[in-house]
Amino acid sequence: MTVHIVEDDDGVRDALSELCRAVGRSVQLYPDSEAFGSGATVEPDDMVLVDIGLPGEPGTEVVRRVFRLPVPPKVIVISGLPLADIHHAMRDFSNVLVMRKPLTSELLALLA
Amino acid sequence: MQGVRRPTLSEARLESVLETAPDGIIVMDEGARILVFNKACESLFGYDAAEVIGENVRILMPQAHHDNHDLYVQRYRATGERKIIGIGREVEGRRKDGSIFPLDLSVGEAQTPNGRQFIGVIRDLSARRETERRLASVQADLIRVTRVSALDEMGSVLAHELNQPLTAIMLYLQALEREVHRIQVTHSRLEPRTSELLGKATREAQRAGSIIQRVRQLVEKRAPERKTANLNVVVDEALELAMLGHHRSVYLRRFGPTTLPGVLIDTVQIQQIVLNLTRNAIEACQCEADPTVTVTTWAEGDIVCLSVADSGPGIPAGRMGTLFNAFRSEAGNGMGIGLTISRAIAQNHMGELLVDPGGDGKGACFTVRLPAAADTAAQNRDSVAAMPMAAAAEADKS
Ligand SMILES: Nc1ncnc2c1ncn2[C@@H]1O[C@H](COP(=O)(O)OP(=O)(O)OP(=O)(O)O)[C@@H](O)[C@H]1O
Ligand SMILES: [Mg+2]
Numbered sequence: 001m002t003v004h005i006v007e008d009d010d011g012v013r014d015a016l017s018e019l020c021r022a023v024g025r026s027v028q029l030y031p032d033s034e035a036f037g038s039g040a041t042v043e044p045d046d047m048v049l050v051d052i053g054l055p056g057e058p059g060t061e062v063v064r065r066v067f068r069l070p071v072p073p074k075v076i077v078i079s080g081l082p083l084a085d086i087h088h089a090m091r092d093f094s095n096v097l098v099m100r101k102p103l104t105s106e107l108l109a110l111l112a
Numbered sequence: 113m114q115g116v117r118r119p120t121l122s123e124a125r126l127e128s129v130l131e132t133a134p135d136g137i138i139v140m141d142e143g144a145r146i147l148v149f150n151k152a153c154e155s156l157f158g159y160d161a162a163e164v165i166g167e168n169v170r171i172l173m174p175q176a177h178h179d180n181h182d183l184y185v186q187r188y189r190a191t192g193e194r195k196i197i198g199i200g201r202e203v204e205g206r207r208k209d210g211s212i213f214p215l216d217l218s219v220g221e222a223q224t225p226n227g228r229q230f231i232g233v234i235r236d237l238s239a240r241r242e243t244e245r246r247l248a249s250v251q252a253d254l255i256r257v258t259r260v261s262a263l264d265e266m267g268s269v270l271a272h273e274l275n276q277p278l279t280a281i282m283l284y285l286q287a288l289e290r291e292v293h294r295i296q297v298t299h300s301r302l303e304p305r306t307s308e309l310l311g312k313a314t315r316e317a318q319r320a321g322s323i324i325q326r327v328r329q330l331v332e333k334r335a336p337e338r339k340t341a342n343l344n345v346v347v348d349e350a351l352e353l354a355m356l357g358h359h360r361s362v363y364l365r366r367f368g369p370t371t372l373p374g375v376l377i378d379t380v381q382i383q384q385i386v387l388n389l390t391r392n393a394i395e396a397c398q399c400e401a402d403p404t405v406t407v408t409t410w411a412e413g414d415i416v417c418l419s420v421a422d423s424g425p426g427i428p429a430g431r432m433g434t435l436f437n438a439f440r441s442e443a444g445n446g447m448g449i450g451l452t453i454s455r456a457i458a459q460n461h462m463g464e465l466l467v468d469p470g471g472d473g474k475g476a477c478f479t480v481r482l483p484a485a486a487d488t489a490a491q492n493r494d495s496v497a498a499m500p501m502a503a504a505a506e507a508d509k510s
Contacts, residue, residue, distance in 0.1 A: 009276045015283035022290035053459045056466075080275045082268065082328065085460045102279040102321045108286055 136234035396424030426470030
């Protein structure tokens, strides 16, 4: 299982990848939605971690792309946006897990 | 031909000067009786000349000034003390309908065969007063817009900017914990000191996290006021503020279609973006020849766009990487937070803020793209507000 991380903040992206590797996951990193769209090969048992606030296409485009796959893998949206904006951004998706930054050990539980 | 004397040439010339003068001209005698009341005065005061000639000049003043005026005239005649003659000042006039208006009055004095006469030249100041009033209210708006959202946005930008590295720190600590755990297990060696210090570091990071959380809650309490608005109107208002004091030094060009799809926005926040971008643009180009700022609005399908371009030098390539990072300004007097705030606002509106750095004789161009308002947006928002995030987390964990 590979964790695909779409996050524009270098520090957060690297820290996420370190944590994933610490629990034995392999990772693929993308700085924005476009890079994910053109470069990602996603397997059904992979996991996609995506930030909503990205330069260029918003993170919700990544979610849309993943949901178009025949068997979509698990998607976790992470965001530092205000709650109202998260709700607004995610209005088209009813069953996506959203985690707010800073991320607690919840994420670890999901990765393990 | 005795009584009906033909006007002399100079009298005729005086007559035409009086009638075509753009300013109001009044001549009165020593007893403050009106002798001449020209055309401009008629439109200023709403009286016909015939109605006021021979009357005391007081009828052109608000009641409150009547006594003063009598006093001035008396005192001047007695002592020669000048309150207005040869000086000119701002006074109030009273129209026939009783309304009061500000006017600029200068008074001259002439000795004539018929005695001393006073000539008053009157300029209506209402238009200038109105402009000044409008300017003051626009200035007040500017202060309100910048203060209110500066505080709000400062809070959320700070929270966001600190939240990112803090998120990274907490993730690194968790990774480190796993690493220590792994070492303990594989080498069956206990690392009590390391674990203890790690635990302390984690607790402190969480403390910082809860402070950020509190700031965020404060900012979020002021729920964003989203209303469907016309971007053209929103932009024009903000431009009026941004151009205050720059009208003479910078040329503003404004392009846009007469109709645009509505956008669901917090008007003050979007105006903040326009203000920030326009101020940056003015700053960038005002030292160049023919400084020009071009503001354009347009629609691209479901996206409504706004661009601010300038005739400045553009943004050097080396600057681009950190352009949107807070507190990295090189402008000297700026805080370097304008673009950070602007991008955050655009993203909070599910839009984006893009930059074309220009260069090679082209100025920079910043573009804001906002989704057009869907009619159903408000309903969707309500139904999603009910989305239980924690519950979703629970479901996924199992
Ligand atoms: N139109 C532009 N042309 C050239 N450089 C620009 C332009 N707009 C922004 N910049 C550069 O980007 C920097 C950051 O802009 P930003 O608006 O974030 O901060 P600032 O204007 O310096 O300060 P403030 O917080 O008062 O807005 C500026 O200092 C300037 O160097
Ligand atoms: Mg600025």
